[in-house]
Amino acid sequence: MDFASQNTKKSSLVHVFLVAFTGQGIVNPLLRLGKCVASKGMLVTFSAPERVGKEMRAVDENLIIDKPTPYGDGMIRFEFFEDGSSDYVDPSKINDFDLVMEMFEQAGRRSLTKILKKQDDEGRPVSCIVNNPFFPWVCEIAESLGIPNALLWIQSCACFSIYYHYNFNLVPFPSEFEPEKDVILPSMPVLKYYDLPTFLLHSSGFESVLKRIMLNQFNILSKPFCILVDSFQELEHEVVRHMSKICPIRTIGPLLFNDPKIISPIRGDCTKIEEDCIEWLDSRPTSSVVYISFGSVAVPDQEQAGEIAFGLLNSGISFLWVMKPPPAYSVFQPVVLPDGFLSKVGGRGKIVTWCPQEQVLSHPSVAFFLTHCGWNSSMEAISSGVPIMAYPQWGDQATNAKYLVDVFKMGIRLSRGENGSKIITREEIEKCLREATSDDSKVAEMKENAHKWKKQAEEAVAERGSSAINIQAFVDELKNIHAKKQEENA
Numbered sequence: 001m002d003f004a005s006q007n008t009k010k011s012s013l014v015h016v017f018l019v020a021f022t023g024q025g026i027v028n029p030l031l032r033l034g035k036c037v038a039s040k041g042m043l044v045t046f047s048a049p050e051r052v053g054k055e056m057r058a059v060d061e062n063l064i065i066d067k068p069t070p071y072g073d074g075m076i077r078f079e080f081f082e083d084g085s086s087d088y089v090d091p092s093k094i095n096d097f098d099l100v101m102e103m104f105e106q107a108g109r110r111s112l113t114k115i116l117k118k119q120d121d122e123g124r125p126v127s128c129i130v131n132n133p134f135f136p137w138v139c140e141i142a143e144s145l146g147i148p149n150a151l152l153w154i155q156s157c158a159c160f161s162i163y164y165h166y167n168f169n170l171v172p173f174p175s176e177f178e179p180e181k182d183v184i185l186p187s188m189p190v191l192k193y194y195d196l197p198t199f200l201l202h203s204s205g206f207e208s209v210l211k212r213i214m215l216n217q218f219n220i221l222s223k224p225f226c227i228l229v230d231s232f233q234e235l236e237h238e239v240v241r242h243m244s245k246i247c248p249i250r251t252i253g254p255l256l257f258n259d260p261k262i263i264s265p266i267r268g269d270c271t272k273i274e275e276d277c278i279e280w281l282d283s284r285p286t287s288s289v290v291y292i293s294f295g296s297v298a299v300p301d302q303e304q305a306g307e308i309a310f311g312l313l314n315s316g317i318s319f320l321w322v323m324k325p326p327p328a329y330s331v332f333q334p335v336v337l338p339d340g341f342l343s344k345v346g347g348r349g350k351i352v353t354w355c356p357q358e359q360v361l362s363h364p365s366v367a368f369f370l371t372h373c374g375w376n377s378s379m380e381a382i383s384s385g386v387p388i389m390a391y392p393q394w395g396d397q398a399t400n401a402k403y404l405v406d407v408f409k410m411g412i413r414l415s416r417g418e419n420g421s422k423i424i425t426r427e428e429i430e431k432c433l434r435e436a437t438s439d440d441s442k443v444a445e446m447k448e449n450a451h452k453w454k455k456q457a458e459e460a461v462a463e464r465g466s467s468a469i470n471i472q473a474f475v476d477e478l479k480n481i482h483a484k485k486q487e488e489n490a
């Protein structure tokens with residue numbers, strides 16, 4: 001398609017503008033949603049702070065461009081905005097994080113508003129802005145510009161319910177006076193304090209700032225016309241049913257399933273992938289490898305990394321371990337492997353800084369996933385039918401671990417709640433690894449459950465599945481908004 005005909009086509013397409021935040025865990029679900037609606041004939045602009053753009057372009061500068069790239073029946077383009085953070089936050093000033101986030105917000109509001117207004121001048125007026133819960137103020141920009149807004153909730157529906165009940169003070173939560181109080185919420189299992197998102201347990205520091213931002217989203221929950229959730233009805237049946245009586249919730253996950261008919265190189269990696277790990281997996285026997293990743297932010301501390309390394313070494317089990325240096329803005333520190341570790345492991349283990357996780361999880365050699373239980377990683381494990389070893393670090397990961405192990409029954413627990421206070425010894429790790437790779441009946445049951453969830457996930461996104469119906473309803477709503485706008489302007 002030449003540029004002139006692309007231009008004519010793009011102005012007649014419904015334009016959906018997605019706003020992500022820093023972090024792969026937010027970029028991925030937003031871009032996956034973008035691919036999903038683009039494939040149905042819409043023009044999608046993926047936007048995020050410029051520092052995210054820089055990382056994405058460093059991985060693939062030919063794809064992360066502002067010119068629309070065809071995707072399915074629609075198109076995707078990228079346009080980033082300045083939030084005044086061209087330099088990362090200095091972690092030593094983490095106590096000023098609140099102030100820094102305020103500054104980002106002020107600058108982000110100005111530049112994003114300008115970019116959104118410019119879309120009209122460039123012949124692609126925006127029909128809908130989709131934000132994520134870490135940028136609640138985007139809802140206010142949408143409202144001030146008279147553009148409908150939808151929220152993409154990138155955690156589980158259970159976490160949505162927890163934040164909702166906490167924010168509106170609907171049930172008692174742990175407090176300074178009762179720090180270990182159980183939390184009882186409708187349509188959910190009883191939650192121990194250590195099963196709660198850790199943001200709710202901290203009243204100072206980095207996590208308390210993220211808590212304030214997240215709760216701001218709940219304070220303006222009436223602004224988005226719908227709340228899309230990257231989960232599926234069958235997985236969180238009761239809590240979805242309960243919360244959708246209160247809020248306009250629509251489960252549309254797992255978002256990671258691409259239309260197999262669409263071959264597109266568009267990906268949103270912020271770190272270069274080490275592709276040779278797939279070749280390495282090809283060389284390993286079926287169901288023999290433990291895949292280890294703690295996501296894009298968390299890094300276990302030096303002592304813990306050493307214990308994991310020795311646990312792996314002593315277990316004799318094959319592993320693929322993602323050791324990504326922590327982002328500069330985080331509180332996590334880089335770690336090194338024990339001396340001589342790699343030579344002792346030989347060909348039985350592989351360390352990479354980043355891998356194509358979805359591809360890794362669906363590889364037949366992968367038996368288990370030792371995960372920090374980020375919601376994307378959880379949904380990817382569920383979609384691939386891979387059982388997990390839960391090792392939550394912070395945020396919603398503690399709640400996801402509780403669900404993966406006790407509710408979805410597809411995993412074992414390496415640790416409870418947030419990590420940091422307790423070191424898990426090499427012996428415990430070795431024991432857990434041996435258990436996970438044994439042919440114990442408990443493990444067989446977990447594998448069966450993981451397989452069952454995979455099937456249900458596939459059904460949810462297949463034609464007439466619960467998520468497919470909800471996505472179609474969203475797309476139809478966008479088309480109506482667009483048609484109404486065109487009528488008004490005619």
Ligand code: UDP
Pocket residue numbers: 023024025026028293294295296297298322353354355356357358373374375376377378380
């Ligand atoms: N991921 C990846 N390659 C890696 C490690 C992680 O592509 O080597 C992706 C993973 O597939 C997931 C995202 O990074 O989509 C991490 O999101 P998650 O919510 O699991 O954790 P977070 O990074 O937000 O803590």
